[in-house]
Amino acid sequence: MSRDYDGVALAAPVTFGYERYSEHAVPWFAGRTLAAMLESSGIDKDAIDGFSLASFSLPPDTPPSIAEYLGLELRYLESLPFGGASGVISARRAVRAVQCGDADIVACIGADTLNPQGFGDLVANFSGATIDASYPYAAGGPNIPFALLTRAYMDRYGATREDFARISVSQRYNANHCEHALLGHKSLSMDDYLAAPPIVEPLHLYDCVMPCAGADGFLVMKEDRARDLGIPAVRLGGAFECFNAYPDDLVQLRSGWSRYGAALYEQAGTGPKAIDVIETYDDYPVVVMLQFEGMQMCGEGEGAAFARDNPLTFDGPGPAHNTSGGQLSVGQAGAAGGFLGIVEAVRQLVGAAGENQVADARTALVTGFGMINYDRGLCSAAAILERVGE
């Protein structure tokens, strides 16, 4: 087991600028998100000496050029090409940097812009394997790999479209109570879900996220510093990152959560039943179920039953799940989608959520999953967050 993460805090959760398309570039999203984080914490810009950035639409800019653009002098700069796992990984590494004295305050931000051509360009040029072995088979982008995975999961475990619907429908209910969720003004019923047009069967419209622009971020600093500033904070009870887990599995029905989930609970001194808030990476409902299973919320192949037996809404009963509506209802702002869960978890634990606030949220599990390359996702991660002072 890796060393504990004591003495370091996550604070100042910010979600900024979500919209379907934007004419702004990444520096706008990163800079305005940082400004909001500084304003809410009362920290001076010059106190930021660490920066951790995840963004797909950053080129031709780079993380160093963003530092220059935002007038930051840094001694820690991290670039995170891990997509949906980038938020947890950003937090884990920033906490380590602060713990080791390599930085005092790290701004962790996922930010992406989107124009109407942007997502098509991204999927067409995602990787060598995508160019050669996915795109000629209509499989640019994640829809086809996840349709194949969904089909295999249905075949293996008998899950149905009604089971997957419970993920999308419960998240939409949460989004209906969350101000920044782009689809939060629309309701979604089981009937709506089942009547949706096919995208890649067995996936239909409400299994898929809507690409958008936006940013999510938080600050990492010593717990003492947060206390002196008088800002509410959370600590990392444990965390892991994992790449290319179980590469020989025929179908990716498990990932790093199965490999390191038990050790994560042990490190945090907690267990699946003690989790108040679960924030999973929800690019598709099937992946949510794999995260429930890998993190021992239920047994292998029981993700559908778990979704049947629990309302999964912010107001319960039972564990609250994807309390902002997740990417399925907030929108997927590129790499910011990988920050959405952890930022929402911090917000819930410090009691800064809005109508969708979970009552007495003390412990949260955040899982990440990213970089769908050819037939599987290559990055997985998870973290347990605890309210400071518990």
Place this chain on the structure above:
Amino acid sequence: MSEASRRTVAGSALRDILNDGRIELQVCGDCKAVQYPPAEVCRSCLGGRLEFAAQPASGHIIASVLVYRSYRDDFAHGGPWPVASVRLDTGPTVFAHVADLLDAGTEVRLAALVDSLGEGVFGAVRDPGDTTVIQKRFNKST
């Protein structure tokens, strides 16, 4: 023929081989592991001598799906397009065009086809009839 779609160097070589109607995959000159997707380095032993060679092209369906929406323009019409993941007996997983939705475990062979861009691609077929069905679908959408 429209402009060739973007490929890596090894991917271009495979496309040309399939365009000639041949079924070949890269084999490592050191450990003999069969490679896919196209690569420059062996995934097993990191050897740098990967050569295309004729392969026993049999395998079975892992899963199949129906593509109604794709970011690639030539799949925007004429669909839905059935696509499958296939585990080859030699090890790798290959995405391939199929004639229809096929159940997991269905035995198939790889076939060399020419898609609507005029580029060589894999089909996964149960019999020559499947090959005809898929090729006709491409020709129709050209």
